[in-house]
Amino acid sequence: MFPTPLERTIELGCDKMHKILILSADQAASKLLGLALSKEGFLQIIATNAETALQRIRSLEPQLLLVDLPLEGVSGTELCAQLDASTTKTPTIILGSTDDEMERIMLLEMGADDYVVKPVGPRELVARIRAILRRTAKRVPPQLRFGDVEIDRSRRIVAYRGDEVKVTPCEYNLLLFFIQNADRALTRDAILNSVWGYNEYPNTRTVDAHVSKLRNKFETDPNAPRHFLTVHGVGYRFLM
Numbered sequence: 572m573f574p575t576p577l578e579r580t581i582e583l584g585c586d587k588m589h590k591i592l593i594l595s596a597d598q599a600a601s602k603l604l605g606l607a608l609s610k611e612g613f614l615q616i617i618a619t620n621a622e623t624a625l626q627r628i629r630s631l632e633p634q635l636l637l638v639d640l641p642l643e644g645v646s647g648t649e650l651c652a653q654l655d656a657s658t659t660k661t662p663t664i665i666l667g668s669t670d671d672e673m674e675r676i677m678l679l680e681m682g683a684d685d686y687v688v689k690p691v692g693p694r695e696l697v698a699r700i701r702a703i704l705r706r707t708a709k710r711v712p713p714q715l716r717f718g719d720v721e722i723d724r725s726r727r728i729v730a731y732r733g734d735e736v737k738v739t740p741c742e743y744n745l746l747l748f749f750i751q752n753a754d755r756a757l758t759r760d761a762i763l764n765s766v767w768g769y770n771e772y773p774n775t776r777t778v779d780a781h782v783s784k785l786r787n788k789f790e791t792d793p794n795a796p797r798h799f800l801t802v803h804g805v806g807y808r809f810l811m
Contacts, residue, residue: 589634589704590614590615590634591613591616591634592617592636593618593639594618594621594624594639595617595619595638595639595642596619596641604637607696607697608697608700614766616633620642621642621653625657628657629657630758631761634661635661635662635664635700637663637664637666638665648681651663651681654682655681664684664685665685665687666687666691666696684703685699715750717798717811718797718798719791729746736789738788741767744766745778749807750809752809755808756802758806759806782799
């Protein structure tokens, strides 16, 4: 049985959880791609059009964009132009069915990191995704610290004032996400989609419950938190 995204540690040394944004006008294709990625421990975000994809790139910062052509209302070259105009640096893989070498070359020259001719097997696709993630990954130290908390990423151990604290996979992933987005105002929806995955948990109160658990475990006074701060009308902000 494949592990779920919440049971997987961060792979390849990336400084953020591996979120893959799937852009496809074909709902069935999105589901199949999402299932293949989930089985390999990736968190998938779904977009059905270019406008939504650009919004989610800005708000959720996926590590990779997977584009399933054709799209409605925009060509592959137009999409690459929009991505370039938005100054996004998100690596992009294009899934297309064309054998036109010039079109493939044009898309690659316009910023796509890879072009894969459909149909493609899930193993090959995942291998291509991981190859790009390795090239674009930022390295972070295996030891992280804030306040009286120490995190050993290599052993997946969290300690508070020298004593190991038991955390669930959800709490661990949320803790890392906060650290990797320190001093940023994060909406509940952004946290939900980034840590649990698109539509994994539809209720944002899940975020509140887990933040409360982190406060109880790692704040000196959970009622007056120094690290896990509430941003009224928005969500949360984490301070080191």
